[in-house]
Amino acid sequence: MRLSELSDRGGVSVATVKYYLREGLLPPGTPVTARQSDYGEEHLRRLRLVRALLTVGGMTIQQARDVLAVADDPAFGRHERVGIAAYMLGPHVSPPDPADPERARWDEVFAEMRGLLTEMGWQVFDEAPALATLTRAVMTLRSLGYNGATEHIRRYAEVMHPIAAEEYATMEEYPVLEEAIEAAVAYTMLYEPILLSLRRLAHEDVSAHLHGFSPPPPPEPPTPEPPISSS
């Protein structure tokens, strides 16, 4: 296909495709004339993946390059090739500087969360950005005096695991690796606001059922009687 068709089908402008080509995020097409190249389906897949990394995943060009380098490296298997993209997704939280008085508290909470995951049999690396995010969130909760007991965190973990497993099963439906990486980035990011808004809506529902409304909402209008036929 021509560059204009690639741009159309990839949902990005021609200028953007050219930019990705210049940055090496998209391999060059096969030259047809001095000024035109031909692009295949593999270009389209790569274009869609790059768009997902940058636009949905919020990555920098360099982060996207790093993701693609691992994706293209035959030394790695599917776990690393998809996982590197997941690791590049923000937010990225850093531990406090070793000189910071907060650091001891960080180390303690980090070790506690790490221990909880290990106890549950979860295979995650210490370097997982989500482990740092979790540590920071639990620290904040506790420092404000709220209940962030390990048992609560465990309960949430137990509830989230089967959802994550169901979600991951969907990833497995993409035999082409690039599509799987694109899907992992897109579904991870785009379902986050959906999950959170459903949680808030569920709170509202639970409260409404438990406490009712004051003043009560207007009653449903009565169902109109069917017209009586003059038989």
Place this chain on the structure above:
Amino acid sequence: MRLSELSDRGGVSVATVKYYLREGLLPPGTPVTARQSDYGEEHLRRLRLVRALLTVGGMTIQQARDVLAVADDPAFGRHERVGIAAYMLGPHVSPPDPADPERARWDEVFAEMRGLLTEMGWQVFDEAPALATLTRAVMTLRSLGYNGATEHIRRYAEVMHPIAAEEYATMEEYPVLEEAIEAAVAYTMLYEPILLSLRRLAHEDVSAHLHGFSPPPPPEPPTPEPPISSS
């Protein structure tokens, strides 16, 4: 108690307490001398609530005032008094302007989500900010060409509801209304990053169990044999 003790126990500076008093977010204490007032436990509760609304909830002074006005109005019951605080929590998404070509799509997705919740028996108002957030998130997902089928959203809703019900049960443990509102704001906001990071960690675990590591991680060091006693 004196203002300095109130500040200490409330976890905010004396200047902040004075600011809340000036803004009317905290009722004045009982004058003891021309320059000193006495504050009670109800001041401390209100101070903690105001801190949660502004700091954790990210509300403006005016939003906090609106929350407190409903909380103090005997015409409302617990559902509204706690719910108004939940409604003030961001993000707040607005529908596109009626002249915007995107508006028809918004109306369609909004009606679909509204219908889904009604079908599931969820009692939520059309005005729920989380319903707008959900609408926007589903629109984004679909406009990028990803699967945001209603059945998927329903599945997430079904999974989130029991978690939300468990969480809400914790709210019920606060007999004092101000503490319940504070808890609703704090736990809604502070558990969001915890839920999301656990979801990402669970994805990593599912992938690791399914695909293993390449290259494999170093084997666990062998358990040292217990020293043989020279019996």
